Amino acid sequence: MKSFDFDFLKFSWASAIDIILVAILIYYVYSLIRNTLAVNLLLGMFIILIFYQVVKGLHMDLLSKIIDKFISVGIMALIIIFQPEIRRFLLHIGKSTFLQKNKAWWGYLFGSKDRERDNLLRIKPIIDACKSMKKSRTGALIVFVKFYDDELFTNSCEIIDSKISKRLLESIFQKHSPLHDGAVVIAENKIKSASCILPLTDNDKLPPQFGLRHRAGIGISETADAVAVIVSEETGEIAYAKQGRVRMNVSFGELEKLLNKDF
Template identity: 85%
Template sequence: MKGFDFDFDFIKITATDVVDIFLVAMLIYYVYSLIKNTLAVNLLLGMFMILIFWFMVDKLNMNMLSTIIKKFMDVGIIALIIIFQPEIRRFLLLIGKNTFLQKNKAWWGYLFGTKNIEVNNLIRIRPIIEACKSMKKSRTGALIVFVKYYDDQLFANSCETIDSRISKRLLESIFQKNSPLHDGAVVISENKIKSASCILPLTDNDTLPPQFGLRHRAGIGISENTDAVAVIVSEETGEIAYAKQGRVRMNVSFGELEKLLNKDF
């Protein structure tokens, strides 16, 4: 590697240093992409201000205040894990979805028994598209969440179990205003309507347009915290929105919706 070394008067840069800088830059980029437009940015700024304050009181020999802040910083790693749990989860999901093993699922599925699960995750999209067309026409609000692997712990406590085949009429009946299950999300996984009337976490993004109601914020929120995608039908306009990884695409046509669902599932 000596042939790639650059020797200056005040610094020596090796090929390893270049790779190190590149990896750190990639890490910073991924972290930024996960926390931007979320409350995590304000939390980081708050922690940064505490560090500056700690440095100042330490230099001024304010021993009592410095000791109190130091005790707080001693548990900083545990506090970071607790505070940034959603962002850490999303970061690990992002890594997992982009690894070599994930992109070469043929033998990965045979090793860990996930091949059959992936086959079951091939969703019947046509009934969903037809149901969205009908609900758009009638201005029926709807939130449909698609997950590749159904998390019983995440959904069971806040949902009504359905576990039924995907059907246009069933989706329409769930979201009818007089239905006891219409207030919440439908979760689709393993080619089934797994549950309905699900209460989902809302997004912390404070830059969203004011016309976004709870339905849009819940769809974006679940896509931030998991690898789920959400289809939202606006009750006011009938407009279709598609949320993925905390980002939302508005005014999606039915052709685009079919392409997106086919791509993701």
């Protein structure tokens, strides 16, 4: 009787760690491309690969060579096509590192209580401005970024570079202001720019009542390490967008906690 090689059934701790790491990688990739056009692009590429195998199996040499040339530049095409997703993936990894996750403890050791108190003072004018705009049903889009990307924002914005102020925010979004269309970008504890044109989300599963303001807020949270506060012009309701997901009907208490955590 012939002996069989069962080496492939051997299982070690390294194999378990390998499987866990692959599962985590797949989860991260899925969470980043979920509800985006990237899913359809991956599906299209998968169909092309299946078609290529079928054509190759039928010995259709001419068509096989054409598809083979297309696949040969696939890595470069993937980098170009999935540039926003790759950017988000790297930002997500950097934001999830040990130092970032434990910055509260590091800050505590070096006396961050004063910084937290200062942070609340900086958030207060934003909360007060949102209260006023909610009451008057003034549409607003306020984006908070940890790293101000000059290439992304400067070319489509009016530079402000001013201290955060309730009155300034209200005057920018006032309906007759020339800057009220677009978003205000806050970074480095300053109002950096206003009237910014932001990329819209590709998510086609959003509620139909979402207008350009909501789609732009969700879009910037998908493509950059940013969060967005949206005040609806129709209802006055406040929404909070982060990592492509949006939380509706946010109370001012919740908004303060979210901004204190993320901003």
